Amino acid sequence: MLLNMNTTTIIILAVALIAIGLVRMMLTRHSRVAPPSVVREALDAGALIVDVRTPAEFGSDRFPGAVNIPLQDLTRRLGDFGDPGNAIVLYCNTGSRTAVAQAQLQRSGFTGVVNAGGLQHLRSAQS
Numbered sequence: 853m854l855l856n857m858n859t860t861t862i863i864i865l866a867v868a869l870i871a872i873g874l875v876r877m878m879l880t881r882h883s884r885v886a887p888p889s890v891v892r893e894a895l896d897a898g899a900l901i902v903d904v905r906t907p908a909e910f911g912s913d914r915f916p917g918a919v920n921i922p923l924q925d926l927t928r929r930l931g932d933f934g935d936p937g938n939a940i941v942l943y944c945n946t947g948s949r950t951a952v953a954q955a956q957l958q959r960s961g962f963t964g965v966v967n968a969g970g971l972q973h974l975r976s977a978q979s
Contacts, residue, residue, distance in 0.1 A: 885947045885969035888977035894966045895978060899939035903971075904953045915943060915974050923949045926956055933957065939964040943974045 886894075895901070901918040903910050910920040921929050923944070933940060940962060942950040947969035954967045968974040 884951070884967065885973060886966045888973075891941060891966055891968045891974065891977035894939045894941050894964070897939050899941045899964070899966065900934060901941045901943070901974075902933070902953075903944070904942055904949050905944050909945070913971065915971060918943070923953050926953055927960070930957075930960055933962060936961045937963055939966065941966045941968050941974070943968040943971055946970045947973065 901915055903914055903918045903920045904923045904926065905920070906922055907920055910918075910922075914920070919932070921932055940957065942953050942957075942965065944950045944953075947967060950967045950969065954965045957965045968977060
């Protein structure tokens, strides 16, 4: 009985881990970091620059002109993004949170969302 319960637990955990990986892939597969030329074009067009990191991360270092809308507050603050057709450039530390944020915004009808990746990616796209 004990062996049977352990085997069942292991199978359930394995299935759960696979499911989590598949959901993460689905959320991010269309949300790759944009090429620097696309980011630069959006910046030149006057895009809203949004840092989706935590307020503490934003307070320690940020891109000039960026506003902080943490990922966990995103759906609650959709009104802060303006018209759904406006250009929006998202960044975080590495690009993973921006991929999730981009997917959430696109599901909410925003069409001009650019995943700039991490803060360093965004800075390098600017030059």
